[in-house]
Amino acid sequence: MDLLEQIAVAMQRGDSDTIGQLLRQALDNELAPKDILDNGLIAGMNVIGDRYKKHEIFLPEVLLAAKAMHVGMDILKPLFLKDEVPSRGRVVIGTVQGDIHDIGKNLVAIMLRGAGFEVIDLGNDVAPNKFIDTAVERNAKIIGMSALLTTTMPVMKKVIEQLKEKGLNGRIKTIIGGAPLSGEFAEHIGADAYGYDSVQAVDCIKKLVSGS
Amino acid sequence: MLKNEDLNNPRPVLKFLSDTTIERIMSEARDVLCKLGFEIHNDAILSMLQDHGASVDKSKNHVLFTNDIIDKALKTTPDSVKLYDVMGDETLDLSGYNVYFTPGSAALNILDGKTQEIRKPLTADYVKYAKLMSLLDNIASQSTAFIPSDVHERISDSYRLYLSLLYCEKPVVTGAFTIEAFNIMRDLQMVVRGSAEELVAKPLTIFSCCPTSPLKWSDVTSQNVVDCALSSIPVEFISMPLSGFMAPVTLIGTLVQHTAETLSGLVISQVTNPGAPVLYGGSPAIFDIRYETTPMGAIGTQMIDCAYNEIGKYLHIPTQAYISLSDAKQLDAQAGLESSMGATLAALAGINNISGPGMLDFESCQSLEKLVLDNEICGMALRLIRGIQPKEDFPALPRFEELLKEKHLLISEHTQKYLREELCLPGAIIDRANRTRWQEEGSLTLLERGRREVSKLLNRYEPPRLSEDVKKELKKTMLREAQRCGMERLPEIAL
Numbered sequence: 001m002d003l004l005e006q007i008a009v010a011m012q013r014g015d016s017d018t019i020g021q022l023l024r025q026a027l028d029n030e031l032a033p034k035d036i037l038d039n040g041l042i043a044g045m046n047v048i049g050d051r052y053k054k055h056e057i058f059l060p061e062v063l064l065a066a067k068a069m070h071v072g073m074d075i076l077k078p079l080f081l082k083d084e085v086p087s088r089g090r091v092v093i094g095t096v097q098g099d100i101h102d103i104g105k106n107l108v109a110i111m112l113r114g115a116g117f118e119v120i121d122l123g124n125d126v127a128p129n130k131f132i133d134t135a136v137e138r139n140a141k142i143i144g145m146s147a148l149l150t151t152t153m154p155v156m157k158k159v160i161e162q163l164k165e166k167g168l169n170g171r172i173k174t175i176i177g178g179a180p181l182s183g184e185f186a187e188h189i190g191a192d193a194y195g196y197d198s199v200q201a202v203d204c205i206k207k208l209v210s211g212s
Numbered sequence: 213m214l215k216n217e218d219l220n221n222p223r224p225v226l227k228f229l230s231d232t233t234i235e236r237i238m239s240e241a242r243d244v245l246c247k248l249g250f251e252i253h254n255d256a257i258l259s260m261l262q263d264h265g266a267s268v269d270k271s272k273n274h275v276l277f278t279n280d281i282i283d284k285a286l287k288t289t290p291d292s293v294k295l296y297d298v299m300g301d302e303t304l305d306l307s308g309y310n311v312y313f314t315p316g317s318a319a320l321n322i323l324d325g326k327t328q329e330i331r332k333p334l335t336a337d338y339v340k341y342a343k344l345m346s347l348l349d350n351i352a353s354q355s356t357a358f359i360p361s362d363v364h365e366r367i368s369d370s371y372r373l374y375l376s377l378l379y380c381e382k383p384v385v386t387g388a389f390t391i392e393a394f395n396i397m398r399d400l401q402m403v404v405r406g407s408a409e410e411l412v413a414k415p416l417t418i419f420s421c422c423p424t425s426p427l428k429w430s431d432v433t434s435q436n437v438v439d440c441a442l443s444s445i446p447v448e449f450i451s452m453p454l455s456g457f458m459a460p461v462t463l464i465g466t467l468v469q470h471t472a473e474t475l476s477g478l479v480i481s482q483v484t485n486p487g488a489p490v491l492y493g494g495s496p497a498i499f500d501i502r503y504e505t506t507p508m509g510a511i512g513t514q515m516i517d518c519a520y521n522e523i524g525k526y527l528h529i530p531t532q533a534y535i536s537l538s539d540a541k542q543l544d545a546q547a548g549l550e551s552s553m554g555a556t557l558a559a560l561a562g563i564n565n566i567s568g569p570g571m572l573d574f575e576s577c578q579s580l581e582k583l584v585l586d587n588e589i590c591g592m593a594l595r596l597i598r599g600i601q602p603k604e605d606f607p608a609l610p611r612f613e614e615l616l617k618e619k620h621l622l623i624s625e626h627t628q629k630y631l632r633e634e635l636c637l638p639g640a641i642i643d644r645a646n647r648t649r650w651q652e653e654g655s656l657t658l659l660e661r662g663r664r665e666v667s668k669l670l671n672r673y674e675p676p677r678l679s680e681d682v683k684k685e686l687k688k689t690m691l692r693e694a695q696r697c698g699m700e701r702l703p704e705i706a707l
Contacts, residue, residue: 014623055640058637103620196648
């Protein structure tokens with residue numbers, strides 16, 4: 001097994017310690033950071049996502065892999081020039097105004113970071129304009145909104161309406177998630193996607209980013 | 213000061229009978245055995261009982277037991293039965309409150325997974341079943357679950373055992389349909405073990421032996437008890453009183469009859485070979501006077517099962533019951549509710565060998581998809597009886613400090629260490645997806661998920677580790693028996 005494969009396997013085990021050792025070894029062997037990232041860390045993470053969808057592994061295993069990803073990124077990041085840090089995209093995420101339930105949103109943020117996204121987490125009780133202003137300021141292409149209460153779900157619609165008013169819809173895509181939501185609701189309010197769990201939300205965002 | 217042992221909570225136990233009631237049932241059952249007596253249609257057994265002090269009238273196939281013969285039998289009956297798998301590893305320790313599941317046995321039909329028709333099973337069905345059984349973790353033993361219809365009926369009992377031994381390593385709950393079949397069924401086991409002594413040392417099967425209610429033993433089944441005792445093959449007595457029909461309508465009255473019938477079997481076994489392994493089993497049922505049927509999923513039936521198990525425990529004899537099964541004809545809500553109610557009650561009552569998984573339609577129809585579902589029911593019941601125990605939970609503060617710091621405990625060491633033993637996560641036949649995920653995965657019904665799981669599991673199958681020589685010898689032994697019964701060859705898949 002070559003070094004990159006070993007890294008991918010260690011990722012699948014969520015073995016942060018080994019990831020650290022293997023990455024240093026890979027860098028000593030003068031492997032390119034981009035190669036290590038794509039064919040080691042992300043390759044391993046992709047296997048994790050597939051296995052989760054097939055019910056072969058569960059959330060803790062995915063989270064452990066995500067944690068290993070963070071360890072790997074901490075080592076690799078300084079090796080990229082500031083503007084060249086590879087990122088799958090930038091996502092602004094938060095729980096909508098009036099709602100302080102952030103468990104689901106936190107999970108999605110962890111998973112997104114694990115998958116190589118840059119996440120700007122606005123926390124909870126986030127006002128509609130804050131989502132939009134941050135996305136514009138930070139040049140994020142995705143806004144992710146979470147809600148647990150049926151009473152706060154309409155806030156999501158407000159965000160989407162404001163995006164339209166500002167002519168930003170289409171340039172900034174939206175994804176919503178949370179226990180009371182559904183695909184139908186997403187369609188109804190004009191959101192671009194609905195994520196029913198954290199792993200699937202990452203998949204949706206990958207698709208939104210690639211435009212497919 | 214609180215000691216650590218004070219924190220160990222007892223296993224949850226379901227009880228219906230006080231010791232006083234059990235003693236009264238025992239004494240009434242003894243009266244039945246000693247004053248009304250039993251019909252036994254087997255001269256040799258009648259002679260043997262007569263030699264041990266029972267009053268026998270051979271012209272009427274009748275015997276009056278004595279309290280002395282019953283007491284002696286109870287004294288020599290072992291308090292545990294151990295079973296060893298095909299490879300010789302200890303798999304079941306049937307004693308105390310240990311609980312194991314085994315599929316319902318000897319069904320005449322199978323519910324076809326594809327067509328949902330009830331039909332006669334074939335060898336190919338049995339092979340699939342045995343393969344599946346080797347992959348269902350919560351069902352500790354296999355049973356000879358149904359009767360392949362593509363072989364001569366004279367070998368239909370031994371042939372099931374043969375296929376089971378060839379395709380699955382788990383020990384087998386089985387039974388012989390004739391006196392002659394016992395020999396070949398013992399021979400097959402000796403091929404696996406290598407010698408008679410080794411088979412005695414490491415029992416591989418349990419034979420179900422059924423008295424006929426009320427208060428009778430047929431020639432075949434009583435002889436099976438004797439033959440098993442002589443070879444130290446464990447026997448489970450399957451008394452089947454029917455409340456309100458062939459037994460008193462009251463549950464206590466039914467228990468008196470069940471006790472008498474089971475004690476009679478115990479005496480036959482222990483007089484034949486003191487210390488022979490037995491299980492205090494049964495398959496009683498209430499009688500449904502509206503349909504003239506014997507519902508296994510009836511709450512009354514299941515209460516009788518749990519209660520006679522208490523009598524078995526009182527006598528320090530391992531127990532068995534046909535209880536986690538259903539009378540439904542399809543894999544529907546009734547199938548699930550009756551099977552899970554039975555499994556839950558049985559596990560709480562501590563019935564050692566719980567028979568039933570896979571079974572539908574009054575013990576007459578097996579279903580592979582239901583076996584997969586029932587495997588999950590068994591897993592939940594097994595989790596239930598592990599109860600609630602502290603696991604590095606005290607002091608609690610460090611855990612909560614960790615939670616507040618990390619914002620979740622999904623990957624904390626404590627979670628990783630205890631997740632799988634603390635939280636019972638069933639297989640994919642149990643739907644726990646949120647609605648959108650369920651829809652995206654095809655909006656599958658229970659039956660469809662069952663089919664998917666059956667084929668997924670069968671793809672993972674690995675054959676038993678039995679040596680090729682043993683497999684060859686098993687095939688030779690079975691073929692010889694088939695040819696003796698006029699069948700030139702066995703179905704292709706069996707060879």
